Amino acid sequence: MVNVMTQEVTDVQMKKYAKLIYDTAGIQVSLQKKQLMSNRLRRRLKATGIDCFDKYIKHLKSLKPSNPEWDCFLQEITTHETYLFRDETHWKWLQQTFMPEFVKEVTHNKRQKNLRVWSAACSTGDEAHSIACCVLDGIGLQQGWEINIIGTDIGIGAVEKAREGVFNQRAMKLVPDVMKKRYFDRMGQVDVWQAKPTIKKLLNFKQHNLLNSLNERPFDLVFLKNVLIYFNTESKLTAIKHVSKLMKPGSYLVAGGAEGIGDMMQGYERLHPWLFRKQ
Ligand SMILES: C[S@@+](CC[C@H](N)C(=O)[O-])C[C@H]1O[C@@H](n2cnc3c(N)ncnc32)[C@H](O)[C@@H]1O
Known part of the structure; x- marks a missing residue:
């Protein structure tokens, strides 16, 4: 036998x-x-x-x-590999370009104090938590902002972990010390960190398959990283169609460096190999 x-x-x-x-x-x-x-x-x-x-x-x-x-x-x-502040260039752009420009437009009354971000295929939420840290740092002491960061993934288990907001030392290794102190609490003696309510209250996690449309209002910024790399042309196009429908004019899409979507992004300006702006 x-x-x-x-x-x-x-x-x-x-x-x-x-x-x-x-x-x-x-x-x-x-x-x-x-x-x-x-x-x-x-x-x-x-x-x-x-x-x-x-x-x-x-x-x-x-x-x-x-x-x-x-x-x-x-x-x-599926591959769930992820950690906070993965791909340094993306976070530098978010902190040094996107957030200052967004806040400046608010200051000049060109937009409301309202920011909506989608971390698509977020795995265990590491990316969404990194976004929350950068956004809160970016608005500083300003009051009255409405910030919504939605994290979605096909994996129910991944989404449940994301909701917990608990990260081990490996996941936290690239979090700048100042942010670690500001936005996370160390759990007991172990090197495990729990997101503080200040960032947790900005985050909302849902199970979602990128092959389907997501029932949400449009976003100012979408992270779509390290997932389409596993798709073929047809499924990439389907996912991009659904994502694109939820992007405001002038919003940004941050993709992984090897996503292979450059020639599929009609209606977008390509600012970097990994950064697209909807026209
Ligand atoms: C490698 S992780 C990427 C995590 C994060 N975006 C990052 O770059 O660190 C890929 C994630 O894509 C998710 N995924 C795979 N197929 C998906 C689909 N059809 N819809 C939504 N998520 C999917 C997997 O469950 C996995 O958590």
Whole structure:
């Protein structure tokens, strides 16, 4: 008898799983990565007590998307790598260019004290918390601002973690000391940090799939980083269409350096390889 725990997906099974993942999340899986897929699926077989890959895919397809097993499956096949202040250039731009310009326009009565930011595919919320720190620093002691930072991710588990706002030392390693003190509390003796209510109250996390539209009012700034890199052209275009619908004229899109969307951003001015402004 073949031991399931050492089995590898066949070419046919691999194609079926790749199609399911693509249809569900827009993520393109290389058909060559059979071993990686097998390792990930085996963990779900073990957890569910299902004894083969064919039965597991049938089982998944029989479940509603809201069933927790779908989230477990998606958590296995998606990459959640993230940490606060990842990609220094983006944060320098936010702190030194975007925020001062935005605040200046408010001072000159060219806009309201109202700022809406979307951290799309936010994983465990590290990016959204970094945004909150920069925004609060940017407005300084001014009163009366309405700030909304929405973080979304396809992973329910990721969104739940994001809501907790608790980060370990690895996630916090690039947070400037002054911000760490200002916006986080150390939890007991361990090197684990909890976001303070001052930044937590700006943040709102939701589960959302970028292949669908998001029911929100338009944003002044959107971060869409390190996610479209896993999509193919078709799913990238779908995600960009949904994101674009929620961007105000003149708003900015911060993308990852390797997202591969440069030629898909019609109606945007490209200010840096990673920065787009909606016209
Ligand atoms: C590598 S993390 C990026 C986190 C953060 N944006 C950053 O750059 O640090 C990629 C995230 O994309 C999410 N993701 C993958 N497919 C998605 C989809 N179709 N809709 C929304 N989020 C998705 C994953 O769950 C994962 O948390």
